Amino acid sequence: MAGIYTRETTQAPQAVKIPGGKARPVLWLVVVISSVVNVVTSVTIGSILVSNAFGLIALAGIAALINDHYRNRRR
Template sequence: MADPYRISDASEKPEAAGGGGGVLRPVLWLVLAISLAANVLTSSIGENVLIGSVFGACALASGITLIVHHYKHRRR
């Protein structure tokens, strides 16, 4: 039910149920989980350090992107 006493712009659009995330957030969470698991696996096996570093960089990038996306699309 709309609040008749609320002052707002007519151009204001209500956000979707997902908070404006769309497909980006689930994909970023998936990339984060897979890259973290691969980083742990390659580190424990003792494989090439470069491969573990690439997975770590992917995890770091997706985590930072999730944080930036959260702060840009949070409700105030």
């Protein structure tokens, strides 16, 4: 019965860090390039799959930027 009430300690997952603090510029570059490619493929090629793929990459980059902002903000 003593095992039921014991508290297990678990560590929260740690964020992957890019050395030198260059995560934000890299993420911004990913967002800008994927957004431009998304627009260009939408207008010229017209392929929905290619356009959606780059749109999802842009959204993932935006989500990563938001996550990075909230993890590294000053309190």
